[in-house]
Amino acid sequence: MYDILIIGGGPAGLTAATYACRAGKSVLVLEKAAFGGQITWSPRVENFPGFLSVSGNELGDKLLEQAMEQGAEVELEEVTGLEKTNGTWTARCDSGAAFEGRAVILAAGAHPRMLGLPREEELVGSGVGYCAVCDGAFYKGKAVAVNGGGNSALQDALLLSESCSKVYLIHRRDAFRGEQKLVEALEQRENVEFVLNASVTALLGEEELRGVLVEQEGRSREIDVDGLFVAIGHQPDLEAFGQWLDRDKAGYADSGEDCLTVTEGLFVAGDCRKKAVRQLTTAAADGAVAALAACRWLDR
Numbered sequence: 001m002y003d004i005l006i007i008g009g010g011p012a013g014l015t016a017a018t019y020a021c022r023a024g025k026s027v028l029v030l031e032k033a034a035f036g037g038q039i040t041w042s043p044r045v046e047n048f049p050g051f052l053s054v055s056g057n058e059l060g061d062k063l064l065e066q067a068m069e070q071g072a073e074v075e076l077e078e079v080t081g082l083e084k085t086n087g088t089w090t091a092r093c094d095s096g097a098a099f100e101g102r103a104v105i106l107a108a109g110a111h112p113r114m115l116g117l118p119r120e121e122e123l124v125g126s127g128v129g130y131c132a133v134c135d136g137a138f139y140k141g142k143a144v145a146v147n148g149g150g151n152s153a154l155q156d157a158l159l160l161s162e163s164c165s166k167v168y169l170i171h172r173r174d175a176f177r178g179e180q181k182l183v184e185a186l187e188q189r190e191n192v193e194f195v196l197n198a199s200v201t202a203l204l205g206e207e208e209l210r211g212v213l214v215e216q217e218g219r220s221r222e223i224d225v226d227g228l229f230v231a232i233g234h235q236p237d238l239e240a241f242g243q244w245l246d247r248d249k250a251g252y253a254d255s256g257e258d259c260l261t262v263t264e265g266l267f268v269a270g271d272c273r274k275k276a277v278r279q280l281t282t283a284a285a286d287g288a289v290a291a292l293a294a295c296r297w298l299d300r
């Protein structure tokens with residue numbers, strides 16, 4: 001039995017592990033895919049304090065190394081449910097494994113939101129993608145579109161413009177939500193075209209994507225592309241834990257700034273928590289707050 005089970009090995013979960021270990025607790029971090037979480041999709045991170053520029057993968061590796069150095073144990077396991085019996089939590093995993101803990105920190109993160117267009121799921125991997133870092137290389141020398149107006153879309157467009165012949169950045173408003181510095185960098189790229197006040201309304205092509213239909217200020221426009229990268233935000237990965245949480249309309253876990261949930265012994269940190277700013281820094285900050293709250297709760 002561990003003092004604290006941490007579900008999710010992104011910046012929130014790994015920071016929580018570091019803090020909890022330093023407070024003398026035994027900690028197990030359960031991660032379903034890649035330690036570092038969503039940050040491993042970022043080619044370059046330039047706004048994490050202390051790092052002028054670092055790849056998301058490298059930062060993820062460093063967070064993992066730091067947590068393990070402090071004594072955290074880690075497992076690659078997908079947690080499919082949580083049970084609580086006589087004050088002991090059991091995390092059940094899809095492999096059949098089960099792990100016990102006295103407290104749980106949910107730092108499960110979020111996954112990319114889909115556009116909800118007909119045939120979108122069918123075309124995933126055949127032109128439609130959600131991670132330019134992972135799949136961008138397949139489109140070298142080709143025309144692609146990115147849909148979205150946040151930092152993810154801007155970063156994806158920048159990355160793709162380095163290897164693709166043309167990048168259309170399609171956004172439903174006339175101004176981007178992401179950082180001005182990224183917008184300015186994109187304005188310098190000759191192969192980038194902004195398609196503003198525009199929505200993707202259909203995916204064209206049979207087995208492979210060959211273009212997108214866009215509605216722009218009352219007119220339809222067909223844009224020929226081999227790839228569409230959807231970067232329109234995220235949804236929290238909390239489906240398996242709903243019974244233990246209060247959640248907002250978008251599904252994010254309600255908690256105060258203290259990261260406490262409505263359930264005794266259950267804490268929440270990072271992008272799956274309801275909050276105004278979802279950044280690496282706020283995820284790491286949540287990890288520290290949740291870990292210290294969990295330690296206080298265990299020592300009560």
Ligand code: NAP
Binds near residue numbers: 279
């Ligand atoms: P985001 O900031 O929530 O932006 C989502 C974008 O998609 C918005 O522009 C939104 O439009 C648009 N959108 C939402 N639903 C849509 C729909 N159904 N159809 C068309 N467009 C839609 O998401 P994100 O870019 O993934 O970023 C998430 C968080 O991670 C942010 O806090 C961001 O700053 C952070 N991040 C940081 C880095 C880094 O390097 N530090 C990198 C990536 C992301 P509206 O503007 O109209 O709402």
